[in-house]
Amino acid sequence: MRAMVVSKIAGMVGKNEPLELVDLPQPVPGAGEILIEVSVCGVCHTELDEIEGRTPPPQLPVVPGHEIVGRVASQGDDCRRFQTGDRVGVGWIHSSSGEDDENISAAFRATGRDVNGGYAEFVTVPEDYAYRIPDVFADAEAAPLLCAGGVGYRSLMLARIGDGQILGLTGFGGSGHLVLQLAKHLYANCRVFVFARSERERAFALELGADWSGDTEDAPPEAPDAIIDTTPAWRPVLAALRCLSPGGRLVINAIRKEDVDRDLMAGISYADHLWMEKEIKSVANVTHRDIEAFLPIAAEIPIHVEIEVYPLEKANRALQDLRAGDVRGAKVLKISGSS
Numbered sequence: 001m002r003a004m005v006v007s008k009i010a011g012m013v014g015k016n017e018p019l020e021l022v023d024l025p026q027p028v029p030g031a032g033e034i035l036i037e038v039s040v041c042g043v044c045h046t047e048l049d050e051i052e053g054r055t056p057p058p059q060l061p062v063v064p065g066h067e068i069v070g071r072v073a074s075q076g077d078d079c080r081r082f083q084t085g086d087r088v089g090v091g092w093i094h095s096s097s098g099e100d101d102e103n104i105s106a107a108f109r110a111t112g113r114d115v116n117g118g119y120a121e122f123v124t125v126p127e128d129y130a131y132r133i134p135d136v137f138a139d140a141e142a143a144p145l146l147c148a149g150g151v152g153y154r155s156l157m158l159a160r161i162g163d164g165q166i167l168g169l170t171g172f173g174g175s176g177h178l179v180l181q182l183a184k185h186l187y188a189n190c191r192v193f194v195f196a197r198s199e200r201e202r203a204f205a206l207e208l209g210a211d212w213s214g215d216t217e218d219a220p221p222e223a224p225d226a227i228i229d230t231t232p233a234w235r236p237v238l239a240a241l242r243c244l245s246p247g248g249r250l251v252i253n254a255i256r257k258e259d260v261d262r263d264l265m266a267g268i269s270y271a272d273h274l275w276m277e278k279e280i281k282s283v284a285n286v287t288h289r290d291i292e293a294f295l296p297i298a299a300e301i302p303i304h305v306e307i308e309v310y311p312l313e314k315a316n317r318a319l320q321d322l323r324a325g326d327v328r329g330a331k332v333l334k335i336s337g338s339s
Contacts, residue, residue, distance in 0.1 A: 001026045003120035004315045005061040009053040012323050017316035018051055019119070024063070027116070027124045029076035034127050036088060041118030042067025042143035043310075043318045043331040044174065045232055046092070046255045050113050051319070054256035057113045065118035065333070066092045066111035067143040069133060073122065081127045087139075088130040090118065091146040091291050095126045103154075103285040110285070119315055121336055129288050134299035141305040144330035145298055148174035149182075151286045152230075153294035155253040156183060158281050159226035163187040168227035168243075170195040170216060170236040172205050173322075174330035175253060178303055179228060180208050182294075185301045193220045195227075195236065197325070204328050208304070219243060226251065232258045234265050238273060246276035253283040307332050 003024045010018035029035040047064045049055045068090040072082045082088060094111040096102035111117045111125070133142045152175040161167050167183050169176045172194050180192050194205035194213040202213035212221055216236050223245035229236050229252045237257075240250050268274070306329025310318040318331045 001121035002312060003063045003116075004312060005063050005119075006051050006057065007061040009051065009056055011052055012048055012319055019064075019316050019319070021313050024120065026122050029074060029124045031077040032079060032126050032128075033076045033124045034079055034082055034088070034130060035073045035075070036068065036070040036090065036123050036125065036130070037073045038068055038070040038118050038121055038123055038335040039139040040069050040143045040335055041065040041333045042147065042174070043315070043322055043333060044147050045322060046147075047112070047319060048232075048323055049256045054258070055113065062113065063116035063118075063120045063123075064112040065120070066090065066113075067146045067148070067332075068111070068118035068123060069139045069142045069146070070123075070335075075127070079127050082130065087133045089133050089142060089146045090123065090125050090130055091150050091286060093129055093286055093288055093291075095129055096287075098128070100287070100289075103287045108285060118335070119312065119333060131291055131295060134295055136299045136302045137305070140307050140309055140332045140334070143332045144174050144178065144305055144307065145295060145303070146291065147286070148330055149178045149298055149303070150291040150294050151175065151253060151283060152179040153182060153297075154286055154290045155179065155228045155251050155283050156186070158283060159228055159249060159251045161187060161190060161226050164189040165225040166191045166193060166222055166245075168193045168195060168220065168224035168240065169205075170227055170229045170240050171231035172196040172201040173230065173327040175230045177204065177208060177306060177329055178298075180205065180210060181301060181303045182297065184209050185297070193224055195239065200328060204306070224248060228253055230254065232256070234261045238264060238268060241273035241278060241280075244278050247278070249279040249281055251281045251283060306330065309334050
């Protein structure tokens with residue numbers, strides 16, 4: 001099967017292309033696993049964290065990718081949830097303990113990092129960690145829902161926003177544009193303020209129903225009760241803490257932060273950023289229950305998923321474009337079949 005693999009830790013700067021197209025043996029599902037013929041796989045910033053060494057794979061080479069949509073090709077022994085031909089998706093959580101806190105369990109294994117992922121024509125996964133895709137979404141539209149959507153849903157739940165309160169979103173890429181729509185659906189009287197560094201992202205936020213949008217460090221019309229940060233940088237953390245309302249909560253939805261502006265955190269002020277009972281909450285991975293809960297809600301809305309599609313062999317280009325920023329929606333690799 002065709003696959004793009006990471007063979008070494010390398011920076012994705014300039015024209016560097018660390019992923020290579022190779023031919024790998026088709027995987028065989030074990031007991032309790034299904035084999036999926038991959039149609040599409042979303043491109044996530046976490047792939048950059050893996051490739052550049054912030055959350056390195058435990059062994060190399062590895063096939064990255066964890067926003068997978070495809071069809072069941074075969075089943076291992078003791079599989080009962082799906083039939084051959086069923087359309088399913090796979091997210092960041094490949095397997096874990098199955099407990100409520102499986103996202104922070106020592107048993108947690110990540111798709112595309114700890115095991116081979118979806119930048120390939122076939123992938124295996126335990127059937128309990130695969131999800132039926134609602135009919136309302138095409139394959140490419142569904143892919144970002146498996147991570148940007150599922151983890152975004154978890155972030156929103158952790159934000160503990162109340163109807164009528166103000167939610168801030170700092171960063172407006174693959175996850176932010178989904179969380180905005182989700183928040184507007186679940187909390188009809190909630191106002192959403194979007195902080196984004198690019199004018200294009202700010203305009204997109206207003207198109208999708210944001211009540212205000214501004215630059216990362218702009219002062220919003222009112223202090224948000226909670227802010228969800230989906231950026232890889234530190235500057236938005238300080239800006240968000242500064243403008244939070246008393247008792248407000250900052251939820252950081254990122255596997256890792258980059259080091260490029262980490263020194264800014266030396267300027268944190270207890271009085272300006274932390275006092276008045278402000279909270280900081282990190283989002284660690286995702287549970288299978290988050291994805292199962294989110295997908296029906298996404299279909300009910302239905303969420304508009306903005307996508308840009310690349311062929312599998314252009315995975316390096318997709319990641320370079322993601323790193324460059326100024327993203328409208330999410331990026332998706334077309335692996336096989338229709339998307």
